[in-house]
Amino acid sequence: MAISRRSFLGALGAGVLLGAQSAGSSVDVVIIGAGSAGLQAAKRLQELGKSVTVIEARGRIGGRAFTDTQTFGVPFDFGCAWLHKADDNPYKPLADQWGYTLQLHSTTLEGLYLRDREATAAERELSEKSEAALSKRLDKLGARKDVAASNAVRRKSEIDDAMATFHGAMSSAVDLDELSTKDYMNIGTDVAPNYLVKEGYGTLVAQFGKNIPVSLNTAARRIRYDGQGVQVETNKGTLTAKACIITSSTGVLAAEKIRFDPVLPVWKQEAIGGLPMGLLAKIPLQFSQPEFRQKAFEDVLRENYGKRDTYFLCWPFQLPLLVGFVGGDFAWELSAAGEDEAVDFGRNALRSMFGSDVDKYFVKGSFTKWASDPWALGAYAAATPGQAGAREGLRRPVADRLFFAGEACAPRWTQTCGGAALSGVETAELVAKVVK
Ligand SMILES: Cc1cc2nc3c(=O)[nH]c(=O)nc-3n(C[C@H](O)[C@H](O)[C@H](O)COP(=O)(O)OP(=O)(O)OC[C@H]3O[C@@H](n4cnc5c(N)ncnc54)[C@H](O)[C@@H]3O)c2cc1C
Numbered sequence: 001m002a003i004s005r006r007s008f009l010g011a012l013g014a015g016v017l018l019g020a021q022s023a024g025s026s027v028d029v030v031i032i033g034a035g036s037a038g039l040q041a042a043k044r045l046q047e048l049g050k051s052v053t054v055i056e057a058r059g060r061i062g063g064r065a066f067t068d069t070q071t072f073g074v075p076f077d078f079g080c081a082w083l084h085k086a087d088d089n090p091y092k093p094l095a096d097q098w099g100y101t102l103q104l105h106s107t108t109l110e111g112l113y114l115r116d117r118e119a120t121a122a123e124r125e126l127s128e129k130s131e132a133a134l135s136k137r138l139d140k141l142g143a144r145k146d147v148a149a150s151n152a153v154r155r156k157s158e159i160d161d162a163m164a165t166f167h168g169a170m171s172s173a174v175d176l177d178e179l180s181t182k183d184y185m186n187i188g189t190d191v192a193p194n195y196l197v198k199e200g201y202g203t204l205v206a207q208f209g210k211n212i213p214v215s216l217n218t219a220a221r222r223i224r225y226d227g228q229g230v231q232v233e234t235n236k237g238t239l240t241a242k243a244c245i246i247t248s249s250t251g252v253l254a255a256e257k258i259r260f261d262p263v264l265p266v267w268k269q270e271a272i273g274g275l276p277m278g279l280l281a282k283i284p285l286q287f288s289q290p291e292f293r294q295k296a297f298e299d300v301l302r303e304n305y306g307k308r309d310t311y312f313l314c315w316p317f318q319l320p321l322l323v324g325f326v327g328g329d330f331a332w333e334l335s336a337a338g339e340d341e342a343v344d345f346g347r348n349a350l351r352s353m354f355g356s357d358v359d360k361y362f363v364k365g366s367f368t369k370w371a372s373d374p375w376a377l378g379a380y381a382a383a384t385p386g387q388a389g390a391r392e393g394l395r396r397p398v399a400d401r402l403f404f405a406g407e408a409c410a411p412r413w414t415q416t417c418g419g420a421a422l423s424g425v426e427t428a429e430l431v432a433k434v435v436k
Contacts, residue, residue: 026240027051028435030232032220032258033247035063036417037406039209040090040424041245041431046212048432053239054212055232057219057375061209064249064376064407065417067200071366072286074319075200078368079379080417083201084191089418090425091204092195098207101198103297103317109166111300114158116352123159130163135189138167142181148385149184150177161306169328170311172415173278174382178328182388187414196297198317201417220246222259225401242435245427247406247420250394251277251377264398271393275408277378279331282368283310283324283346287361290320293354302349310349320363322350331379335371342367380415381408395423400434403427 029045031038034056045052060066064079083102086092095102109127112119119127137152153164153176168176172187197204215236222233223244232239248258253272264272294300294314302310307330313323324346326334334342343365350358370376383390395409405427410419 026229026242027053028242029053029431030055030220030230030239030241030244031247032232032244033057033063033406034061034209034212034214034216035247035406036065036205036420037247037409037424037427038063038245039205039212039214040421041247041405041428042212042214042424043208044425044428045432048428050432050435053241054214055218055220055234055239056214056216059216060206061212061214061216062202062206063247064370064379065202065205067202067206069200072284072319072321072364074321075198075203076284076319076321076323076366077197077200077202078282079370080201081196082191083195083197083204083418084416085413085418086193086195088412090421091201091208091418094208095195095197095204098204100204101317102195103198104193105196105297105316106192106194107299107311107313109299109301111294111298112162113300113302113353115302115304118353126157127159127163130157130160131166134160134163134167138181138184142185146180146182146386146388148177149179149181150175152176152181158303158305162301162303162309165303165306165309165328166301166311169307169330170280170309170325171327172382173280173327173331173379175307175328178278178382178384180383180385180388183383183391183414186388186391187382188412191413191416196316205417220248220258222261223402224261225399226262230401243401243403243431245403245405245424245431247404247424249277249376249378249406250275250381250408252375255377257374260402264402267393268396268398271390271396274387274390275381275383275394277376278328278380278382279335279371280325280327280379281331281335281342281370283326283342283365285322285324285343285346285350285365286363287320287322287358288363289357289361290315290318292357292361300353302353304349310346312350322346324349332371334367335369339365339367339369382415395427397430397434403431 028050407420413419
């Protein structure tokens with residue numbers, strides 16, 4: 001059953017099911033997903049005079065931008081936290097305008113631990129050199145070949161392993177052997193200036209989206225595009241539009257949570273397959289005595305034989321939290337093991353560096369669950385070796401009616417919330433040209 005925009009908007013407030021709407025009417029564009037890309041696309045299309053319906057499977061907007069204040073009683077970003085590329089990021093001027101508290105913070109290697117001991121000055125210097133040399137080799141290799149980024153690793157000591165994990169698992173969310181060298185260059189490691197947001201990056205994205213009408217708890221299940229326009233079948237009825245923008249993660253697309261009728265062309269399926277989801281997971285740990293070790297915003301990287309390395313962001317904004325990060329294969333492993341195991345892992349890592357104060361002041365811990373989150377199925381997408389072209393394929397529309405947007409399609413700073421926003425805006429502009 002189709003739905004008119006006016007009656008749909010009315011339905012939002014009244015909580016009426018889509019299925020109750022009048023038949024035969026249509027909007028210009030249905031947007032699937034109210035994360036950064038979907039919200040930005042909706043706003044841009046409205047500015048361009050197009051009628052839009054946004055549907056969101058979750059009971060909230062923001063997607064992978066999500067600040068929770070319940071767990072610790074202070075804002076904590078379960079998803080994105082760093083506002084990257086602040087000079088070009090559309091959320092930065094909004095944060096300034098709305099009075100958010102921002103702190104410039106780029107992760108450093110100053111607080112390096114080799115398991116239970118602090119690295120010496122010479123080892124820290126070595127780690128900086130190792131990191132710089134690896135970056136250089138990755139750039140050089142990526143300019144020539146689309147192969148596994150692990151080919152750029154030269155292992156002379158365990159510090160080289162730590163730097164490989166830092167570049168791969170903890171930054172790109174995949175181990176370097178699963179990452180395309182060319183995609184590493186697409187992702188771009190230079191995303192400064194980077195800001196942390198005290199009130200939460202998720203709060204900022206939610207504030208951006210607050211006046212955009214979104215039908216929550218509405219999941220697209222099937223998209224038909226064999227006739228004119230598109231019909232989007234949801235759990236609340238069918239929406240009809242001239243085109244749709246799909247912002248679901250590649251994890252959701254690969255799991256075929258949305259069926260396409262006719263099936264997507266092979267080149268599009270290959271693009272989705274070439275961009276599997278990586279995983280970055282956070283282990284936030286709350287303490288009753290902030291700053292018992294390290295000062296606010298200090299970074300600690302604990303090298304633990306490469307694969308099980310952890311990075312901690314200490315006491316951001318003087319909040320009583322030490323936030324652990326793990327990435328890549330190890331993050332998937334820990335996610336399969338569950339929250340208790342992850343919190344234990346985080347505590348053990350801290351205890352080995354900082355001693356028994358960790359237990360003395362520990363209040364509680366948590367663990368992000370993006371691995372099993374049905375509407376993300378991972379943190380963000382990274383192209384496998386040989387598949388750097390997949391992003392182009394994912395961006396390419398199908399039949400001038402199915403458009404794809406989101407972090408994996410981002411024209412610049414892929415994998416990021418700001419990149420997803422740009423993708424939303426640019427896709428909206430493209431759609432507006434096609435949809436008359
Ligand atoms: C742990 C973690 C840390 C991160 N750290 C950073 C960081 O510091 N800085 C940064 O810039 N980025 C970071 N990111 C990445 C950033 O959060 C994402 O790139 C960005 O939020 C993705 O936005 P999006 O709109 O592309 O996708 P999403 O936010 O996933 O939005 C897509 C929306 O579509 C909905 N949806 C999916 N399928 C359907 C369906 N069938 N029907 C209806 N709705 C559907 C989903 O529920 C979701 O709300 C991080 C991500 C994670 C997980």
